[in-house]
Amino acid sequence: MDKGLRKLAAPFVVPGPSGVAIRTRLKQLTARDEEVLRRVGAHLGALACRDLKTRCHDGPGHDAQAWAARKRELTPLSSARWAGAITRATHDQWALARRSALARLQNLEAGVRTLRHRLALPLGTKGSKRAPGGYHSRREWHAKARRLHVLEDRLTRERADWTAGRVRVVRGGKRLARTRHQLPAARLTETQWRARWEAQRWFLRADGESGKRYGNETIRISPDGEVSIRLPAPLSGLANAPHGRYVLTSRIHFTHQGQEWADRVAANRAVAYRIHHDVDRARWYVTASWQAPASPAVPLAAALAHGVIGVDTNADHLAAWHLDTHGNPTGSPRRFCYDLSGTAGHRDAQLRHALTRLLHWARTCGVRAIAVEDLDFNTEKTREKHGRNRRFRRLISGIPTGRFRARLVSMADRTGITIVAVDPAYTSRWGAQHWQKPLTSKNRRTTRHDAASIAIGRRAQGYPLRRRTAPPRTHQSDGCGHRTVQAGPDAPGREGPRRCLPGPRTRSVPPDAERTRATRTPNTVRDVRSEREWVQDSLLLTD
Structure with missing residues (x-):
């Protein structure tokens, strides 16, 4: 055990999701339906752009009166x-940009501190666990000195923007806006890019309101799937229903959690809707969302009453092992692989498929809890901290910590499985030290990640990560108390006195040796004369 280890945080039960979102496709839309949706989205999108500009101009001095204006x-x-929907969406977007600016400011400050520390050290100084060492060569030192000046200049600008309350927001997405200047590399034409850009800047989002008909007065969806939209005042001439409403030809049906949505709509409870257009597939979708009631908190002891499954999150797979109530690994380790390359939809599908297999296996094992690490790599993947170790930076950047945690919590809540978060400190190191070699055999190769999953599960259960405590100093028996930490004195199947066997207690003579010798068939050929009793012949007396 090394000295100076940081204090470990206690495991805790992760709270369930606070909301539900489901999506379905708007099928069989007529040309007039699509034209109305485009015109409404473009009109409200222009109003949202104007409102966002006003909100960014007000800055931190914005108050309730300005919001009402x-x-x-x-x-x-x-x-x-x-x-109301536009102003609320604008306020949320500005708040998100403000938090992102603070995170960027803190990241720059951490990078500047690291560079100043490393530049102040002599060349070739070795680092420690708490702080990195000096640079390897004069050339690298010079390059990092130039980068320090660049980061200091960026930090000065970010501090000025933060003090003034300026945020940088792009309706439609900054990545898509930059793609406009790289159309050949993105394999897009200007017309295709323009269609994507306009679709991303449309606004077809309505907040729910309890007590109103079907829970939403602006975008109303009846239990039988009829969709009607309240048109803005300048577009009221397009209405085909009373009170300035337009009813779409398409009828929708929510497959996932459709019954829960139908119950809320029938009870006139608030449901928010968003209509969006997928330009690549030429499809229209509608997303329904609402706030979920807070799930009752499950005590940690009750969640771990039937064992736990420890999960080690990696860049390309999930390593899991089932532990019983005493912290002993049972069965064989499981690995759930995924490929996080490609588009965002492909990555999300891969992650959901891996989590689905994990939850199915957990239900097969009969456990009610899954232990995961409370990972956060926001401060661990900077080039200033790890320097030239690009491979390690790419590795930790590829681990889907945020998306994995959100997906696992929401999917586990539907299956009744509790998620327990533990401190990730030293799990891989201590798991490999205490569990990898003992669990490796000629028929099973235990990896470092499999051993880490055992350490994660044992930490969730409150057990030490070591396999056993040290034997008693007086002698090697159980005279000084129980020698293991996996089971208590009252647990069935624990280590106890040996079973009483009849017969003598000597090692040379087994029990019932005479009977065994009499009934045993010899395996070797022996001299038959040795089996007969030898008798001394009488002496012949001759002259």
Whole structure:
């Protein structure tokens, strides 16, 4: 055990999801339906852009009165509910940009501190666990000195923007905006890019309202799947239903959690809707979302009453092992692989498939808890901290910590499995030290990740990561107490006195030796004369 180890945080039960979102496709839309959706989305999107510009101009000095003034300006051009949805979405977008600016500012400050520390050390100074060492060569030192000046200049600008309250927001996405200047590399034409850009900047989102008909007055979806939209005031001439509404030809049906949605709609409870267009597939989708009631907190002891499955998260697979109530690994380790290359949809599908197999296996084992590491690599993947170790930076950047945690919590909540988060410190190191070699045999190769999953599960159960405590110093028997930490004195099947066997206690003479010798068939050929009793012949007396 090394000295100076940091204090470990206690394991805790991860709370369940706070909301539900389901999606389905709008099929069999007519040309008029698509035209109405495009015009409504483009009109409300222009209002959202104008409102976002006003909100960014106000900065941190924005208050409730300014919010009300923005809503009053938008109401004649749309409606009161559309204006409320636009202003709330603008406020959330500005708050997200503000948090991102703070995270970027903190990242730059950490990078500047690291560079200053390493530049102040002599060349070739070895680092420690707490701080990195000096640079290897004069050339590398010079390059990092130039990078320090670049980061200091960026830090100065970010601090000025943070003090002034300026944020940088792009409606439609910064990545898509930059793709406009790299169309050949993205294999897009200008027309294709323009279609994507306009679709991303449309606004077809309505907040729910309890007590109103079907839980939403702006985008209303009945239990039988009829979709109707309240048109903005300038577009009221496109209505085909009373009260300035337009009813789509398409009828929808939610497959996933459709019954729960139907119950909320029938009870006139709030449901928020968002209509969006997938340009690549030429399809329209509608997403319904609502707030889920807080799940009752499950005590940690109750969650671990039937054992636990420890999961070690890696860049390309999940290593899992089933542990019983005493912290002993049972069965064989399992590995759930996924490929996080390709598009975002492909990565998300791969992760969901791996988690589905993990949850099915957990139900097969009969456990009610899955232990995972509380990982956060926001401060671990900077080039200033790890320097030239690009392979390690790519490795930790590829681990889907945030998406994995969100997906696992939401999917486990539907199956009744509790997620327990543990401190990730030293799990891989101590797991390999205490568990990898004992569990490796000629028929099973235990990896470092499999051993780490055992360490994670044992930490969730509150057991030490070591396999056993040291034997008693007085003698090698159990005279000083129970020698293992896996089971208690009252647990069935624990180590106890040996079974009483009849017969003598000597090692040379086994029990019932005479009977065994009499009934045993000899395996070797012996001299038959040795089996007969030898008798001394009488002496012949001759002259």
